[in-house]
Amino acid sequence: MRRIYLITYDVCDAKRLRKIFKCLRGWGDHLQYSVFECQLTDADLLRCKAEMADILHHGEDQVLVIDLGPAASRSATLVQAIGKPYSAMAAPCFVV
């Protein structure tokens, strides 16, 4: 079962910042500056955290992983936007 996580980061060094950004692009949608929304299985979360742990400086940087609950029972008002619209895609497949 996937859960929704809001992942935010505060990274002090430009090189590590780029790396964290790149890493998280592989796991979720870039919502805002330093904020990603990721829908992850337990296994994904484990891998994602391990990848980030390898990049971060544990004394200077910080990543917060905020659990927003199961993706399947996501409420329509879980994330509300003021200003530019926000949309959560939920299709059974990707068609491009």
Add this chain to the structure above:
Amino acid sequence: MIQPIEGAHSTTFSSDRDPEDLLPARMINELVYCPRLFYLMHVEGQFAESIDTIDGGIVHRRVDNGTGGLAPAEPCATQSFIPSADEDPAVIVPEATKPKKRRKSKHVQAATLFGDDDDDGSEAGEQEACEQQSDQDSDASEEAEDLPKTIHARSVTLSSESLGVIAKLDLAEATGSVVTPVDYKRGRPKRMADGTLAAWDPERVQIALQVLVLRDNGYQSDEGVLYFNETRQRVRVGVDEELLDLTRSAIAAARQHRESGQIPPPLVSSPKCPRCSLVGICLPEETRRLANIQQPPAAVRPLITARDERRPVYFNTQGMWIGKKDDLLQAKVEGKVVQEIRFNDINQINLFGNIQLSTQAIQTALGRDVPIGYFTQKGYYYGVSGGLGVKNILVRRQQFRLADDSEFCLDIARALVHGKIRNQRTLLMRNHREPDATSLRDLKRYAARALTADSLASLLGIEGIAARIYFGDFAGMLKVDCGVSTGGEGYVTAEKRPAFHFRSRNRRPPRDPVNAMLSLAYSLLTKDCLVAATIVGLDPHLGFYHQVKPGKPALALDLMEPFRPLIADSVVLSAINTKMVTADHFICAGKSVVMSDAGRKHFLLAYEKRMDSLVTHPLFDYRVSYRRLLEIQTRLLARRLSGEIEEYPVFQTR
């Protein structure tokens, strides 16, 4: 005199014995957990990831960076150890983890003494904590110069000829001539009722193997340590005769299972199964339910996840170019990125027509076991590229043997055709405006007749008659007045806009929208059955009902028979009846019709929605998605081939 050991690899391969023949200690550990797990993994070669295996991998990653050097054994150490009989190995004394303290110099020292030249000055925190205990010990010993120092070697591989076992030690701690293996574990240790910490048998056996291998290589060793990453606790495992007996019999059992070619039965309602990474491959409860064994389970526990968490991708825009950037698939049209899709989110890539996929993207997909399906622009399936490999060669051998057995083939074919006709009937009953009693009765009759057909030829006949009855009533399941029909036979077709009428099944090329959609749906389903067959390890091209013909995925076609009405036909009906696909999505081209890109997009979404929807398995009473169901049914066929179950339970909805 014992030969000095220069490093893991020289030790491993210096012998006459075929290194392939040495059993890794890890395998024995798995055998002690469950003999069936051992068989699935190490005889059939099947593997699946779970939280535990991934976490285990992360825990071991740093440990495995070691070079595997271990100083030569002192001659005096040989066999001098006598285990103390009164020591209870299952009761282990926890040792508190002391506060972290970085002591780089210790490792430099260790490197010179112990051949551990891997010290790059960036120690993992966990490792620090693990070694801390001993570092503290050696701090003490530094004051008393005469006490031996504890030194460390990481990732040491040693083998034992006499046992026929090879073991990799995460960490070896040597104090004088005594070497203690340390094994890194994820999670937390087992806690006994009285609060003491203990180890499970598989882990105890693994430590025992490491101790035995160390002794065989001339070191003195009488206990090992399990280090739990999560809680940072060290748990000591003493090695006594009882544990050694258990270990030796496990080695013997491993060899015997390897040679027998017989899969051990599933554990009985074991608490181990829900945690087992192979539960979806093993199907313990399902197998026990269907196999002819004593005490079948009263209820099948739903141990498999209901859905695949990843989704398929379909590339459908002509002239599109797809490359890879970091962990993303990047789709470009005329040099502009139109969409990015994470590799982590997908389980298939499908290409319709003129689409370019870069080599890097292909390599990444295949490396991640993501198959790539190829279709023409019109949606004819023409191939899948692998990355799925041959998972289970034993079942494939059995498939080839049984495909030559005409009785066996007929048996499977009867069940498939029976199931297909029953499912066609169910679809009519559920969706037809006024189900025709005669048709339903006839379908029932032909379904029953399929079970007693005396040849494949007569089965084909029965299947054909049933199809005619079914498709004869198919139009009655369409509930859309497409707006251009004036009713009766006098429908009007706008010049380029065909109507949704359906008279009979036609193909190559399909002459009306409904047939075009049916053809596309069968193409997609063929692809998914082929992928399921390959995942399970079967050859998709050798069938039991469908005959061998070059390029024809006969087994995939076999597997899909009962699902044609339930998945493909049902998708066509819902795409039309919910107006996801309308007459506007088709263009007449001579006698045939062509679906527009937008129409195909909507149809693909409808198809995947069906694949993702949950259905109750009539035998096991749990709900799974149709995609998962295809895999389960294919695994059950494999069980039938291996002889573990006696009948192939063709899927029928209730």
